[in-house]
Amino acid sequence: MSSSRLPARIGTFRQLEILMAIAESGGIAAAADRLHLSQPTVSMQMKKLADNIGAPLYDLSGRRLALTHAGELVLQHAREIFDCTDRLEMALDQLRGMHKGRLSIGIVSSAEYFAPHLLGPFYRRYPSIEVAFNVGNREELSARLKNNLDDLYIFGFPPTDTDVELTELGENHLVVIAPKGHPLATRQRLRWEDIADELFIVREEGAGTRIAVEHHLQRLGYSLRHQLTIASNEGIKHAVLARMGLAIVPSLCLDEGDQRELVQLPVAGFPLLDHWNLVFRRGKTFSVVAETCRQYLLDEGRAMYREATLYWEQHQRPKLPTR
The missing domain is CATH 3.40.190.10 (Periplasmic binding protein-like II)
Incomplete structure (x- = not known):
């Protein structure tokens, strides 16, 4: 019978939207706040959707929420449904x-x-x-x-x-920077050995800039012996300005203000070229x-x-x- 088909049982677009909000925000309360709904309303709509699907959509362990396998499947296809409706809306606008x-x-x-x-x-x-x-x-x-x-x-x-x-x-030039008052800031030519014992301010593990730097340094036979981790380029620049150490950063993250306070050190083998x-x-x-x-x-x-x-x-x- 047609009433047994999934489209007739799956509920409303709003229920799918709520499930997406729960998955992306990490919980019932956060999803309710994001969608301007009450927590009981969110829980009730998810119960209705789960009943129609015939399987629980998530498990709650304390404050942690984890989607079940059925919940992950519904989430994946809900995103595809909303992508499709977005494309339909834009195609109609184009017409x-x-x-x-x-x-x-x-x-x-x-x-x-x-x-x-x-x-x-x-x-x-x-x-x-x-x-x-x-x-x-x-x-x-x-x-x-x-x-x-x-x-x-x-x-x-x-x-x-x-x-x-x-x-x-395009190309991404990675340059060595130091504060203007650094003892090496006025040197016209430097080798890696001249800066090898300096403390370097680096991005967190897994960051693209850090991967690029480690890859290129390894290829050149270099390594960073002393490191301090800061999880943003802006924070790294301020750490260098505070004379905490040197850093290797994308050249385009340096603005005119940085240029007045920071210098690019002329180290052999630099800039490193990434994309x-x-x-x-x-x-x-x-x-x-x-x-x-x-x-x-x-x-x-x-x-x-x-x-x-x-x-x-x-x-x-x-x-x-x-x-």
Whole structure:
């Protein structure tokens, strides 16, 4: 009978939305707050959905909530359903001659200095589009990519445990920085041996910049003997300004103010050369808006970044990619 088919039993879109909120926020209370609902309402809707599915959707152990296998399956397909409705809405807007819709971009934290500048002209061109920038460290962005939560991602080192497609956006120069008052700040030429015993301020384990630095140093036969970990480039710059140590950072994270207080040390073998990549899940179905943005980034965005890179190479100071 038709009434026994899953579409007739699965409940409402709202129930699927609540399940997604529970999974993404980590609990009933957080999901209720996010959706402006009461906790009893959230619990009741999830009970109805579980009854219709015929299996529990999550387990509660103390304050910890974990989705069951059935809950994970429903969550996965709920996301696909909402992706489909988003694409339908945007396609209908396109038929009406309007550039409307939603665009979600995941940006690894080291790229937050330049990525908004790349996307600025796109947003000004299509001001009716709702754009969400989700900035996080590599581990957080890898989890979002694995769960297919965003349309596009900007990574230095994409995760290797998810099937993705990637295209290089541009070069990432990693430079050694020191405070201007450092004894080595006035030297015209340095070898690694001159700085090998310095304390280095580094990103957390698993961060893309740290992986890139360790990979390149190993290739050059170098290593960081003394390290202090800070989980943001902004925090690292302030630690260097406070004369806590040296650091290796992306050149474009240094603004004009940093240039007055920090120096790039002329160490042989530097800058280290890495790349930024535009990444998405292999086989992903793009909305019209997401595909338009992808093409924009690979064309105009990449050209803007190339201009900024050439400026840095010529002047040894950053210029944000703007138009």
